Amino acid sequence: MHDVAVAGGGIVGLAVARALALRGMRVVVLEREERLGAHQTTHNSGVIHAGIYYAPGSLKARLCVEGAAALYDYCAARGIRAERCGKLVVAVRDADRDRLDELERRGRENGVEGLARLGPDEIAAVEPAARGLSALHSPNTGMVDFGEVAAAYAADLREHGGEIRTGAAVRALVERNDSVELAGTGVRARHAVACAGAWSDRLALASGARPDIRIVPFRGSYLLLTRPDLVRGQIYPVPDPALPFLGVHLSRTIAGEVLIGPTALLAPAHVDLRATLRWPGTFRVMRRWWRTGVRELAHAASRRLLVREAARFVPAIGPGDVRRGPAGVRAQAVGRDGTLLDDFALARTGRAVHVLNAPSPAATASLAIAELIASEVVT
Numbered sequence: 001m002h003d004v005a006v007a008g009g010g011i012v013g014l015a016v017a018r019a020l021a022l023r024g025m026r027v028v029v030l031e032r033e034e035r036l037g038a039h040q041t042t043h044n045s046g047v048i049h050a051g052i053y054y055a056p057g058s059l060k061a062r063l064c065v066e067g068a069a070a071l072y073d074y075c076a077a078r079g080i081r082a083e084r085c086g087k088l089v090v091a092v093r094d095a096d097r098d099r100l101d102e103l104e105r106r107g108r109e110n111g112v113e114g115l116a117r118l119g120p121d122e123i124a125a126v127e128p129a130a131r132g133l134s135a136l137h138s139p140n141t142g143m144v145d146f147g148e149v150a151a152a153y154a155a156d157l158r159e160h161g162g163e164i165r166t167g168a169a170v171r172a173l174v175e176r177n178d179s180v181e182l183a184g185t186g187v188r189a190r191h192a193v194a195c196a197g198a199w200s201d202r203l204a205l206a207s208g209a210r211p212d213i214r215i216v217p218f219r220g221s222y223l224l225l226t227r228p229d230l231v232r233g234q235i236y237p238v239p240d241p242a243l244p245f246l247g248v249h250l251s252r253t254i255a256g257e258v259l260i261g262p263t264a265l266l267a268p269a270h271v272d273l274r275a276t277l278r279w280p281g282t283f284r285v286m287r288r289w290w291r292t293g294v295r296e297l298a299h300a301a302s303r304r305l306l307v308r309e310a311a312r313f314v315p316a317i318g319p320g321d322v323r324r325g326p327a328g329v330r331a332q333a334v335g336r337d338g339t340l341l342d343d344f345a346l347a348r349t350g351r352a353v354h355v356l357n358a359p360s361p362a363a364t365a366s367l368a369i370a371e372l373i374a375s376e377v378v379t
């Protein structure tokens with residue numbers, strides 16, 4: 001019998017499995033797809049977030065700051081290319097300035113190092129094509145290929161005696177007196193951890209946990225800038241606090257491309273549509289953000305609108321400078337009342353831990369999330 005079985009072979013599941021194997025436990029990862037990391041892990045913008053946005057004291061704030069530092073060290077030790085390309089959050093209107101003050105306050109309280117406020121000339125010195133009234137500069141924000149990171153976690157796991165089974169869909173975690181059965185796979189273990197991304201709510205429900213959330217998937221698609229030399233690092237707008245996401249931004253990737261986006265559309269077809277629509281929170285979230293929904297739909301329909309949004313802070317970008325880019329589906333937990341669950345969320349049942357909400361910056365924070373869960377399982 002294994003010590004721990006991990007359901008889900010994305011970056012979070014692999015990081016958790018690795019951390020446990022490094023502690024000497026016999027670990028198996030069960031991944032439903034035929035390959036590891038097929039979902040969010042390889043469909044994201046590859047930003048190593050520094051920890052600016054998150055509410056001080058939240059898991060996101062702590063685990064992002066700790067996780068980013070651990071990730072840079074890990075990449076250096078494993079020879080994975082990661083670069084501190086830096087990030088600007090740019091205020092383009094007077095109304096943005098107060099919010100930028102608040103972001104700076106949060107970032108400092110979260111322990112983000114190197115933050116600086118820049119005026120218009122200093123903005124151009126960091127990002128020559130960017131324009132704005134004021135900006136927050138985070139030199140430790142960076143970029144990496146999270147698929148490569150996840151593959152390295154998998155290699156570490158195997159090196160420490162861990163096992164990985166693909167094509168192994170877990171139907172439920174069934175707890176017995178002395179073990180947990182991973183239904184559908186024939187595996188039993190003393191403990192189990194579920195890291196099922198967009199399916200985490202369903203797996204928790206099937207396992208008898210009572211999570212008062214549902215995953216409502218949001219599809220985010222990007223354009224690619226055909227003039228990537230216009231952008232050196234990460235350029236973001238000041239987010240609107242009334243909206244759930246960070247706003248249309250420009251993101252250089254470690255592969256040298258520049259993404260513009262994302263759009264944020266409800267993408268219920270990705271999982272069980274009926275279950276998503278039955279959850280009262282889905283309607284509430286749609287009602288609350290219907291204006292955004294309309295705007296995002298317009299973005300999806302019109303490159304011109306997405307480009308116009310980006311051109312607010314990089315005016316040299318025009319509609320002829322983009323082509324179709326990649327897309328990913330974000331797994332976002334929503335409460336019964338329609339609020340988006342902002343923080344990472346874990347639930348513990350007798351012998352199992354369920355990761356219920358691991359949206360961005362969970363890839364950045366993966367090593368720190370893994371330490372937290374490994375200490376939960378070991379105690």
Ligand SMILES: Cc1cc2nc3c(=O)[nH]c(=O)nc-3n(C[C@H](O)[C@H](O)[C@H](O)COP(=O)(O)OP(=O)(O)OC[C@H]3O[C@@H](n4cnc5c(N)ncnc54)[C@H](O)[C@@H]3O)c2cc1C
Nearest residue numbers: 008010011012032040041044045047170197328359362364
């Ligand atoms: C568009 C987009 C941009 C993003 N940008 C960033 C960014 O720049 N920086 C950052 O830090 N984060 C970013 N994120 C978030 C980040 O990608 C995720 O937080 C992270 O990948 C979550 O990892 P995960 O392992 O929980 O989920 P996933 O990678 O989705 O893995 C879950 C795995 O569980 C498997 N699974 C599900 N159910 C079962 C089952 N029953 N049995 C077995 N296996 C199962 C799935 O097949 C899947 O492989 C972004 C996300 C998106 C979508």
